[in-house]
Amino acid sequence: MKTFQLTGLRSMALRDVPDPALREPSDVRIRIGAVGVCGSDIHYYTSGRIGCQVVEYPFAVGHECAGTVVETGAAVTQVRVGDRVAIEPAVTCGVCDQCRVGRSNTCRSNRFLGCPGQAEGSLAEYLVLPQQNCIPIDETLSFAAATISEPLAIGIYAVEQSGLPAGTRIAILGLGPIGRAVLLAARESGCEAVYGTDKIDARCAAAARAGAAWVGNPQRQDVVAELLSHTPAGLDVVYECCGQQEALDQAVTLLRPGGKLMIVGIPEVARISFDPDVTRRKELTIINVRRQRDCVHKALEVIHRNPTEIAAWITHRFPFADTASAFDLVADYRDGVIKAIIDFP
Numbered sequence: 001m002k003t004f005q006l007t008g009l010r011s012m013a014l015r016d017v018p019d020p021a022l023r024e025p026s027d028v029r030i031r032i033g034a035v036g037v038c039g040s041d042i043h044y045y046t047s048g049r050i051g052c053q054v055v056e057y058p059f060a061v062g063h064e065c066a067g068t069v070v071e072t073g074a075a076v077t078q079v080r081v082g083d084r085v086a087i088e089p090a091v092t093c094g095v096c097d098q099c100r101v102g103r104s105n106t107c108r109s110n111r112f113l114g115c116p117g118q119a120e121g122s123l124a125e126y127l128v129l130p131q132q133n134c135i136p137i138d139e140t141l142s143f144a145a146a147t148i149s150e151p152l153a154i155g156i157y158a159v160e161q162s163g164l165p166a167g168t169r170i171a172i173l174g175l176g177p178i179g180r181a182v183l184l185a186a187r188e189s190g191c192e193a194v195y196g197t198d199k200i201d202a203r204c205a206a207a208a209r210a211g212a213a214w215v216g217n218p219q220r221q222d223v224v225a226e227l228l229s230h231t232p233a234g235l236d237v238v239y240e241c242c243g244q245q246e247a248l249d250q251a252v253t254l255l256r257p258g259g260k261l262m263i264v265g266i267p268e269v270a271r272i273s274f275d276p277d278v279t280r281r282k283e284l285t286i287i288n289v290r291r292q293r294d295c296v297h298k299a300l301e302v303i304h305r306n307p308t309e310i311a312a313w314i315t316h317r318f319p320f321a322d323t324a325s326a327f328d329l330v331a332d333y334r335d336g337v338i339k340a341i342i343d344f345p
Helices: 039-047 143-147 149-161 177-189 201-209 223-230 245-254 276-282 296-305 307-313 320-331
Strands: 002-008 011-016 027-036 064-072 084-087 126-130 134-137 169-173 193-197 214-216 235-240 255-263 285-288 314-319 339-343
Touching (some): 002 320, 011 320, 039 320, 064 126, 064 149, 143 149, 169 245, 177 201, 177 296, 193 223, 214 223, 296 307, 314 320
Parallel strands (some): 193 214, 235 255
Antiparallel strands (some): 027 126, 064 084, 084 134
């Protein structure tokens, strides 16, 4: 089969590799129909690592995907050949201490698609996964829309972890795909007002059309002063979705005493910091969000309820043969990109 593999920093090549084989009776082979380009894929593309996870070349990334079942193991009962499926990219063990207490997203033996040292990614014609990672979708949902279930599940999970009650006022710092996922999830939860910031004007405009009460560009505006003019007492929850120290500092200033900072973005640096005087005096709660847990089905339901908005997320599409161009576009934040999708023949 054909696969695109990273071969160095900002370098990838189309290669021929053996088709993946079923290893277990519960395995399913999927012909990939579409893959979304994620910010974590771009980290590996531009810097070759995320923290301790370092790429050994050649290596295929990609984990936001959907496709068609083409082969099933003898014990598979949840899907059939010909089924169209969205993919849960985390393969968990189900028996470690984390899985036993319902924390599958921190499974000790987690194998995540496109994660170095764990599993090759979905930038390939075929993929083999356990049946529990394959969620059937109907004919009305495109493969491109189905790939959105993965980032949207993260937004839903982040909102759930923050315990967002109706009437809450929040800010989202970073309005890329994850920030937009939080925005949609917060709106669905009954949030009173959502404010947002991003350094890309097109993303700000898109978030305003999607229901944000106010959006601003921190490169041209004092976004902290602007937001506090709307909410002088401070915000209940701030979701940091861009992985930037500047945004973390802004979040701490924006939160009311007793507020929550949700760290959803992935920093490229080895360390981040907080002002202990402010965080302590405000008694802020800081919560890290690790991917998502049991939210893919919920995400698919939200996608069915909001087809027009989901379609608006997908700003760029590329054929599989032009995967490198998709990665360059997203890495350079060109052309107001929110989500780039790679379509397979």
